[in-house]
Amino acid sequence: MKEENIKKLLSNDLKKISSKNFNEEIIRQLNLAKKKEKRILFDQNYIIKLFLIISFLVIVISLKIVEELTETEIIIGLFICALPMYFMVLNKIYQLKPQNFQNNENLN
Amino acid sequence: MSEELIRKARDGDIQAINELIDNHKDLAFSIAIKYLKNTEDAEDIVQNSFFIVLKSIKNFRNESKFSTWLFTIVYHECLKELKSKNQKIEYIPQFIECEEEEEEEEEETFVSNDYNLENLLKVLKPNEYTVITLFYLKEKSIKDIANITSLSKANIKVLLHRSRLKMKQLITEKRI
Numbered sequence: 001m002k003e004e005n006i007k008k009l010l011s012n013d014l015k016k017i018s019s020k021n022f023n024e025e026i027i028r029q030l031n032l033a034k035k036k037e038k039r040i041l042f043d044q045n046y047i048i049k050l051f052l053i054i055s056f057l058v059i060v061i062s063l064k065i066v067e068e069l070t071e072t073e074i075i076i077g078l079f080i081c082a083l084p085m086y087f088m089v090l091n092k093i094y095q096l097k098p099q100n101f102q103n104n105e106n107l108n
Numbered sequence: 109m110s111e112e113l114i115r116k117a118r119d120g121d122i123q124a125i126n127e128l129i130d131n132h133k134d135l136a137f138s139i140a141i142k143y144l145k146n147t148e149d150a151e152d153i154v155q156n157s158f159f160i161v162l163k164s165i166k167n168f169r170n171e172s173k174f175s176t177w178l179f180t181i182v183y184h185e186c187l188k189e190l191k192s193k194n195q196k197i198e199y200i201p202q203f204i205e206c207e208e209e210e211e212e213e214e215e216e217t218f219v220s221n222d223y224n225l226e227n228l229l230k231v232l233k234p235n236e237y238t239v240i241t242l243f244y245l246k247e248k249s250i251k252d253i254a255n256i257t258s259l260s261k262a263n264i265k266v267l268l269h270r271s272r273l274k275m276k277q278l279i280t281e282k283r284i
Contacts, residue, residue, distance in 0.1 A: 007244050009275060014134040014245075015141055019151055023129045026158045027122060033163055 041094050042087040051084040110171030118165050129158055132175055135241055136182045142234045143186035153189060157181040175246060180256045183238060231278060236271035239264055 019025070058077045062069055069077075116124035133154060140150035161178045168174045232240065238257060242248040248256070253264050 003244065005279075006240070006272065006275060009279075010241050010245050013138070015138045017133055017137050017151060017154070018147065022133065022151070022155065023126050026129060026155055026162065027125060029159050030125075030162055033159075 036095065040091045042091055044088075047084045047087050050087075051081070054083055055081045111169060114165065114168055114171055114174060117162070125162065128162070128171070128174065131171070132178055133158070135245055136178060139179070139234075139238050139241065140182055140186050142232075142237045144189055149189060153185045154182060157185055176248065176252050176256060179242060179246070179248075183256055186234075231274050232271050235259075236267050236274070239267040240271040240275075243268060 058081050062077055066073060113124050113127060117128050136154045136157065137150055140153050141147060144150050157178055160181055161174060239253055242253050242256065250261050250264050254261050
């Protein structure tokens with residue numbers, strides 16, 4: 001059987017999608033996903049840079065300025081170092097807030 | 109051209125995205141409906157597969173890679189759906205691997221456009237239909253089809269041979 005004939009048979013037999021909004025629905029979902037990704041309070045790179053700077057400062061201060069570190073000072077230092085991580089948590093909370101989903105829907 | 113289309117779609121060009129979807133949706137839907145036998149389920153699976161692939165479009169350089177991944181997702185989503193419904197697809201035992209490849213016959217089999225082709229390909233099993241359509245309509249290589257379906261290259265050749273044979277028989281019967 002010739003290749004063209006097989007192709008002709010197969011392409012004639014292709015089933016068509018009945019939904020008129022098939023493409024639009026995919027594009028709508030894509031836009032929704034894109035906006036959900038973008039809607040954050042703090043930029044990820046900014047948080048990482050902040051983390052590195054704060055950690056560096058905390059280490060310098062604790063080694064050069066403070067002579068003997070107490071337990072409380074170490075804990076405080078660790079909390080300060082972890083400060084940028086709170087921004088990441090805030091980002092996640094912001095993304096999960098139901099009203100943001102509502103906003104995303106409205107934007108479409 | 110296909111690289112240009114992918115580039116435009118990557119930049120968010122709606123027309124390019126529409127063109128990409130239009131280029132592949134009918135075959136993806138036909139394959140899905142062949143497995144699932146249900147229009148709504150098939151549409152949902154194809155739509156979801158497009159969404160998954162288009163979301164990661166930045167990873168593709170040309171349409172061929174895009175479509176290979178799309179059909180991989182469609183195929184495996186169909187199998188997952190069948191599994192969830194406890195339905196089985198045809199298993200191809202390894203011993204048929206030794207089946208000889210079809211010898212190309214020179215005899216012309218005339219296929220007229222006047223034939224009522226509706227449901228003509230019902231005789232093909234889902235696996236056969238998937239393999240033959242990907243091979244002829246999307247011009248995928250045996251290697252690509254093996255990647256899409258996770259079947260061995262030998263099994264793909266057997267399925268191709270069988271489906272060509274079935275189609276030929278059908279055409280001959282129709283002529284009689």
